Amino acid sequence: MRRNIISMVARAKSGHLGGSLSAVEIMVEIYFNQMNIEASNVLDKSRDKFVLSKGHASPLLYAVLAEKGLLTQEDLLTFRFIDSKIQGHPNMNYVDAIDMSTGSLGQGLSAAVGMSLANKIDNNNFKTFVLIGDGESQEGQIWEAAMAASHYKLNNLCAVLDFNGLQIDGDITKVMNPTPFDTKFEAFGWNVIILVDSYDFKQIGKAFNQAKLCLDKPSIIIAHTIKGKGVSFMENNAAWHGTAPNDEQSSIALSELGGNV
Ligand SMILES: Cc1ncc(C[n+]2csc(CCOP(=O)(O)OP(=O)(O)O)c2C)c(N)n1
Numbered sequence: 001m002r003r004n005i006i007s008m009v010a011r012a013k014s015g016h017l018g019g020s021l022s023a024v025e026i027m028v029e030i031y032f033n034q035m036n037i038e039a040s041n042v043l044d045k046s047r048d049k050f051v052l053s054k055g056h057a058s059p060l061l062y063a064v065l066a067e068k069g070l071l072t073q074e075d076l077l078t079f080r081f082i083d084s085k086i087q088g089h090p091n092m093n094y095v096d097a098i099d100m101s102t103g104s105l106g107q108g109l110s111a112a113v114g115m116s117l118a119n120k121i122d123n124n125n126f127k128t129f130v131l132i133g134d135g136e137s138q139e140g141q142i143w144e145a146a147m148a149a150s151h152y153k154l155n156n157l158c159a160v161l162d163f164n165g166l167q168i169d170g171d172i173t174k175v176m177n178p179t180p181f182d183t184k185f186e187a188f189g190w191n192v193i194i195l196v197d198s199y200d201f202k203q204i205g206k207a208f209n210q211a212k213l214c215l216d217k218p219s220i221i222i223a224h225t226i227k228g229k230g231v232s233f234m235e236n237n238a239a240w241h242g243t244a245p246n247d248e249q250s251s252i253a254l255s256e257l258g259g260n261v
C-alpha cells in the first residue's frame with residue numbers, strides 16, 4: 001500500500017504523502033478485520049461504513065480499497081487526473097465504496113455521527129468508523145460532533161485519531177495546541193483507548209476489540225503515529241505533508257519500501 005501511495009502522488013505530481021503513510025496499518029485493520037465490506041455487498045446499505053475525515057489522505061483510502069478489490073490498479077493510475085473517479089479528495093458520487101465526500105477538515109466526524117444515529121433510529125446494526133487528524137481536531141466542529149456522539153450514546157461509532165503530532169504548518173502544539181486528547185475526549189463522554197504502537201497489528205487489533213466491548217459510549221482510539229512512516233526522509237517531516245516526490249525521491253522511497261511499483 002505504501003508503494004501505491006508513493007506512486008500515485010509521484011505520477012500526479014500532487015497529493016498528500018505524510019498523512020497517508022502514517023495510518024496504513026490502521027486502515028488495513030479497519031478494512032480487513034473490522035468492517036464487513038466486500039465487492040459483493042458494497043451497495044448494501046446495511047454494511048459497515050467508513051469516513052476519511054482527514055480527506056487529504058485520499059491516497060491511503062484508495063490504496064486500501066484497491067487491496068480489497070473495490071478499486072483496480074488501473075484506477076490508481078488516474079489519481080488526481082481530470083475526470084478520474086479518484087480525485088485529490090474522496091468523492092462518494094464516483095466510487096460505491098466511498099461512504100462520504102470529505103476534504104474540508106472538521107466535517108467527517110459529524111457525518112459519521114449522523115450515520116451512526118440514523119443507524120440506531122433505523123434499528124440497523126452496522127458500525128461506523130472514522131479517521132480524523134490531530135491538526136484537524138483544532139476545528140470546533142469536531143467537538144460539537146464529539147458532544148453529540150456521547151449525547152446519543154453512539155456505541156456503534158468508532159473514531160481513530162491519527163496522532164502524528166504534525167499538521168501542514170508543523171508541530172500541532174505550536175500552531176494551536178489541541179492536546180491533551182485523552183482527557184478531552186473523556187470529558188466529552190467518550191470511551192478512550194490509547195494505541196501506543198500504531199504499526200503493531202496485535203496492539204491495533206486489541207485496541208479495536210476494546211472499543212467493541214464498550215456498550216454505552218462512542219469509542220475513540222488515540223493512535224500514536226509517525227507522519228511519513230516508512231520512508232526515512234519523510235518521517236516526522238511536515239515538509240512532506242503535501243509535497244510530491246520527484247523521480248529520484250520517488251525511486252529512493254520505493255526502494256526503501258522494498259519494491260519497484
Ligand atoms: C477546513 C479546512 N481547512 C484547511 C484545509 C487545508 N489542509 C489540508 S490538510 C491540513 C492539515 C491537516 O493536519 P492533520 O489533521 O494533522 O492531518 P495529517 O497530519 O494526518 O496529514 C490542512 C490545514 C482543509 N483541507 N480544510
Ligand SMILES: [Mg+2]
Nearest residue numbers: 134135166167
Ligand atoms: Mg497530523
